[in-house]
Amino acid sequence: MNEKIRIAIIYGSAREERFCDTVANWLLSELEGLSGFDVAIIDPARLTFTASGPDARSAAEIETQLARADAFIIVVPEYNHGYPAVLKALIDSTYKPWHAKPVAFVSYGGISGGLRAVEQLRLVFAELHAVAIRDTVSLAHAWSQFDSEGNPMRPSQMKGPVIVMVNRLLWWARALRAARWESVYDDVA
Numbered sequence: 001m002n003e004k005i006r007i008a009i010i011y012g013s014a015r016e017e018r019f020c021d022t023v024a025n026w027l028l029s030e031l032e033g034l035s036g037f038d039v040a041i042i043d044p045a046r047l048t049f050t051a052s053g054p055d056a057r058s059a060a061e062i063e064t065q066l067a068r069a070d071a072f073i074i075v076v077p078e079y080n081h082g083y084p085a086v087l088k089a090l091i092d093s094t095y096k097p098w099h100a101k102p103v104a105f106v107s108y109g110g111i112s113g114g115l116r117a118v119e120q121l122r123l124v125f126a127e128l129h130a131v132a133i134r135d136t137v138s139l140a141h142a143w144s145q146f147d148s149e150g151n152p153m154r155p156s157q158m159k160g161p162v163i164v165m166v167n168r169l170l171w172w173a174r175a176l177r178a179a180r181w182e183s184v185y186d187d188v189a
Contacts, residue, residue: 005037005173008069012076012087012117014045019143022150023108024075027137030162036170040065044086053089062090066097071104071173072130073165076117078109083117091124098128100185102172104135104165108142129185131172135165 009027013020024041031039042065047058054062066072076083091098103125107114115138122132137158139145145153152158179185 005070005170005177006040006068007031007037007071007073007169007173008040008042008065010072010074010087010090011041011043011045012074013079013084014043014049014086015084018045018077019108020075020077022146023106023139023142025150026146026152026158027073027075027106027162030159031166034163034166037071037173040069042066042090044090047090049086049089054093059093063094063097066094069097069101070177071102071169072098073104073106073169074121075106076108076114076121078107078112078114078117081116082120088124091128095128096186098125098130100129100131100176100180102131102133102169102176104133104169106137106139106162106165108139111140113138113140113142131176133165133168133172135161135168137161137165 009024011020011024028039042062047061048055049058053059076087105118105121107118109117118136125132145158147153
């Protein structure tokens with residue numbers, strides 16, 4: 001059981017010229033300095049969606065990536081006091097791969113820093129039998145926190161919350177992975 005934890009980073013936006021790339025790239029650079037896990041990326045901009053959700057190929061890819069993951073970090077913007085429709089479509093495309101796994105959030109937006117989107121997502125993940133951890137990274141007025149090259153203006157201030165969030169996520173990921181190995185989650189009810 002000493003295998004590395006596999007964290008899937010899920011991009012919460014597929015808009016053209018999205019700011020999500022800046023935030024996700026910063027997060028990925030912060031994660032490079034930490035150890036004990038491997039990272040996979042699920043980006044809805046690289047998938048194909050129809051009016052009813054991801055197409056068959058994309059849905060299969062999403063399900064495979066989610067099933068392999070021990071934990072998730074969702075990089076989510078706040079659009080109109082909520083989270084983007086493409087993220088909802090991605091989440092709703094599958095059910096069981098979310099079960100008994102922890103979810104952390106890196107949110108960004110205007111004055112709220114994306115926290116209203118995160119609060120809505122907590123309700124969604126409770127329904128999916130996932131554990132939304134309390135510690136988040138929230139970037140208010142995110143576009144003013146990075147320079148034109150995507151580097152954080154105050155890197156030391158931004159690093160602390162990432163470390164706390166990742167440490168909590170890893171704790172939950174290890175605990176829940178051990179519990180999933182001990183018994184199948186769906187068999188307990």
